Amino acid sequence: MLQVRNVQKVYDGRTVVNNVSFDVASGEIFALLGPNGAGKTTLIRMITDIVRPDAGTITYDGRAVGGPQRPRTSYLPEERGLYKKVPVLDALSYFGELKEMSSGDARRESIALLEEFGLAAWAKHQVSALSKGMQQKLQLCSALIGRPQLLILDEPFSGLDPINVQVLEDVLRRRRADGSTVLLSTHQMNKVEQQCDRALMINRGHMVLYGKVADIRRQYAENAYELHVDGTPRSVPGVKSMSQQPEFWQITLEKTAHPAAVLKALLEQGLAVRAFVPVVPPLEDIFVHVVESGAGLDQGKSGPPTIDDSPMLGGVR
């Protein structure tokens, strides 16, 4: 398990990471979110021991990430690159050997990864001969080789075609099943919703959201429901407002209203109800709201706001 505790980093008197704490369990895909300049890269560089925190600790399975027993870590940075004038297989095997694989094992796993990502035919070509998309896949392979315990991927889906996006999603799921700790930094919120178990959002170095992705979305939901129904429903007790949408009715309930009671009242109207589902805002809307409102920044306290502190989103869905 990756444990980040009260980590702080100051550059030129400016606190770029401010008292951040979170855990990422083994077998979990965890999203690290935040607007540009929020401090995500600095946080990742501290986790990978490229820079050291001014305060706080970062451990993996109880051992310091910068210590002699550092975990097998792979990092695919957003600003990424490859050695260009070497054969593809050699470039990949080199990363394997640096993860303490034997030369033979590194080549075997390289070949397997190249096959998985459809690059096997290019194994003996120079890296510079690959297209941009192929290089992107090769960079992913370089992060995946060596069965890392801690896998940190920054915008891994960018530049991939839909087929390779699926391949990567499949690989990530398998790595999770194998017990790897996966830290995913991305602005593609739909991928976070699909892939990640939990998420941390930082803004201006502060933690502003932290928890299960589903819980965060639910917490930011209005007490609203989509009613898919044949006919026109009449208002019932507990309903604050109703508005007709092209495919359904959006019903906003009073804070004290019970959804089951409202549904029962609607059914009693003799309507053929096909679906009655809570409206959960997409993570993207929550992201925009939190950043624009500066939520969680004003308290000057450490740690993320509790679920109860989180402001409700008005009118987002």
Added chain:
Amino acid sequence: MSLNTKKVGVIARREYLTTVRRRAFVLTLLITPAIFFLSGIVGTRMQIDSALQKQAQARFVALVDSSGLYANAPLTFEYQPAVLTLGTDPTQASKPQVKPKPVPVLFRRFADQATALDSLESGTVTQTLVVSSDFLESGRLRVYEKDTRVFTSSGDQRPLTAWLTQNLLSGSIDSSRIQRTLWMGRGMDYYTQDRRGDWAVKDDGKEIGGFLLPFAFGFLLVMSVITGGQYLLQGIAEEKETRILESLMCSVTADELLLGKLLGLSGAALTLVGTWIVAGLTMGGSSLALLHIDVPPSLLVFAFVYFVLGYLFYAGLMTSIGALASNLREATQIAGYMTILNVAPFWIITALLNAPNSGLAVGLSFFPTTAAMTMMLRLSAASVSGAVIPPWQIAGSMIALFAYGVLTLWSGARLFRLGMLLYGKTPNLPEIMRILRQK
């Protein structure tokens, strides 16, 4: 600092193999000695051949003797050039020396200078010799010759000098005294004290041989610094330009990466220079053997120590430059200035060799960029001349150079780890200091 030697080995192997397999490496390996061979050996050979050819040519001299001192002198003369030797080689002593062919000199008298010069113009003669009327008092002589070669201001007038001397003294003294007068310098042995304090014949050839070591050392250090530094700059610029460093540093520490690069790229540079040396020794070994280079073993030990320390200092310096410069071109430019500082002792080599314990020599022995080269020049000069370099200066310069090396390598490692993340930007001095202080 704990280092994973296996990872260091993987990095070193990769850097070495990638470098030596490059086409540019193979071309440098072959072309550089070819250039040296052509410019050095062939060029020198051509120069010598040209001089010997000129010397062996018969001389047709228009003589204008205004003094009358040579009125009865014979107009034909054979000049015998001396046998050229460099050093003394006992193994060659039994072999008969081949004397150069005598040079025929033919004189033709002219009444006045104008007619003689007309004859020179028309090509009837190759030289015009004018002996002034007051020659005995003033010693004034004039030689006219059509010579299009450069750097031959005085030419080779030994045949004329020999004829003039012989015929000036003829009749006054016997022929053996004339010969002794002509060959006076050749029989004089010049004794100086060797480094053990014993009187010994000063052997110029041997001295030249003694100085070959510092020159070889200088060549090795300069070429290693240039090639190794260039490889380090390229290797580090590659990490920076390909932005691969952050991915690598999850698996290896900056120190492991730096050490691996240092070993691999230095190995490639030494392979290059070593190959040139082996090739040079193979081709020119027999010539070197003739010089009987008597190098004290301690000098070889010092050469090795100074080479390692000097190389480490420059390697650290090149790493720092590579990590800080925004691109390879900028890095190469800055590194060029450092290389110039490295060869600075050669600019004042005569001063260093003649006065190895001067204040300047001592000062340069403690200056980071010149310490290794200066000390080798001083020690070599001392080994030949018998001068004594104070041991504290040797120890002090080694300690200082070691400290400079540690400092530059430490700075290089820090700048490598943190400065490398400054993509496309060259930090200024305050920023460099901040990086060095940063965690």
